[in-house]
Amino acid sequence: MQDLNDLLCFARVVRYGGFAAAERATGERKSKLSKRVARLETDFGARLIERSTRSFRVTDIGRELYRECEVILQRLEASEALAMTARDEVRGTVRVAMSAGMLEYLGRTTLVDFMSRYPEVRLQLRLSSQRVDLINERIDVAFRVATRFDTDQSLAMRSLGVGARILAASPALLQRLGGAPETLDDLARFPTLSVGEMLERDRWEFANDVGETCDHHHVPHFSSGDLQLICEAAVAGRGVVLLPEHICEAEIRSGRLVHILPQWHALEGQIHMVFTTPRGMLPPVRAFIDHCVETLAQRGGRGSWT
The missing domain is CATH 1.10.10.10 (Winged helix-like DNA-binding domain superfamily/Winged helix DNA-binding domain)
Known part of the structure; x- marks a missing residue:
């Protein structure tokens, strides 16, 4: 043997x-x-x-x-x-994958606070906009945003809330191109900026308050997985952008960006954490998940087992 x-x-x-x-x-x-x-x-x-x-x-x-x-x-x-x-011990390693935009949503202080709260836990963070295979890539927790939840029965998930995205453009761009668009068709005369890497084409999905839906297909003038960079490009007048509201909220308040076509909103994305299974979950992984849910709940978010 x-x-x-x-x-x-x-x-x-x-x-x-x-x-x-x-x-x-x-x-x-x-x-x-x-x-x-x-x-x-x-x-x-x-x-x-x-x-x-x-x-x-x-x-x-x-x-x-x-x-x-x-x-x-x-x-x-x-x-x-x-x-x-x-033994109520929380020690070990937690491997986490998320996009740069999700890090902005979660907040860097959330990770720093977790490490302070659990000093015996080693935290490994992979920043990538690519979808990861949790099992084969040995990832404990991945953050995702989707208009529908994962159907993979091998994965469990915990909801963090709903992410709203809005259309925005700089006042200078709107003035240069003859004013703000009045319909989604008017977007065709504007350059666009997209969240994503190496995008040849993009599709934005919208709905209005009466339940009508519409898509806008476009070739982005600039695309990147860095949401802050995309936001700065929009402020500089490089194009119309569809961004999570929390990313461009300060720019909207200051007037550096204008919320355009407010009658249309992008399909809301469900923000959630996915992991392999809650059964036999190591304490540091469970502690990390609970910490993120607690932190977002304190900021007005929500988190529940699904």
């Missing part, structure tokens, strides 16, 4: 994609991990991992073994979560 610790070390090396990565994630020395994997390969009489200074590849038999080991590892982690909960 194989040594359980050898199997667990092998699973962690595969899970994190290499010996060095596993060492960083677990604190286990790379030399020790390598010895345990080598001993396991001797027991099996076959290579489980093909490695060199430049490459890392799991063999076919290695992948089969990893699937079995991962079941064991997940059960041990669930047991660890129960034990830590019983």
Whole structure:
């Protein structure tokens, strides 16, 4: 029978994609991990991992073994979560993915306050506008905005509220192009700015108070995942923009941007956190989720299990 610790070390090396990565994630020395994997390969009489200074590849038999080991590892982690909960300990690592715009919505102080509140927790943040695969990329919590919720049954989620987006443009742009648009069709004579990376075309979806809907297709003059940069470009008169209200609220109040076509509003996006499962959740992950919900609730948001 194989040594359980050898199997667990092998699973962690595969899970994190290499010996060095596993060492960083677990604190286990790379030399020790390598010895345990080598001993396991001797027991099996076959290579489980093909490695060199430049490459890392799991063999076919290695992948089969990893699937079995991962079941064991997940059960041990669930047991660890129960034990830590019983001891009321909040320590470990939380891996979070969100866009730059979502960070603006959540607030940087939310993360700083969390680290102050739980000094034994290591927080790893990935800023990206790309949709992440939580399971394969080992992400604990991802923030998403969508007009409809995820239907992936392997994911649980917690709602944070509704994000309103409005159309805005600078007074200088409106004056230069003959005044503010009166209909959505009038937007065709204005350059546009879009939230997103490398967008060739974009589509804005709108609705009005009587339930009518309309789309506006356009080729953005400038696109970026950085909402603050997009907002600054709009203030500089580079185009009409559709932004979350909280991003451009100060510019609207100061008159640097004008809210245009207020009779139309973008379809509201549901802001939510997604994670793999609430069962057996490690205390630091649960603490992070609860902290974000509490913080937004204090600012007038809402958070509920869905």
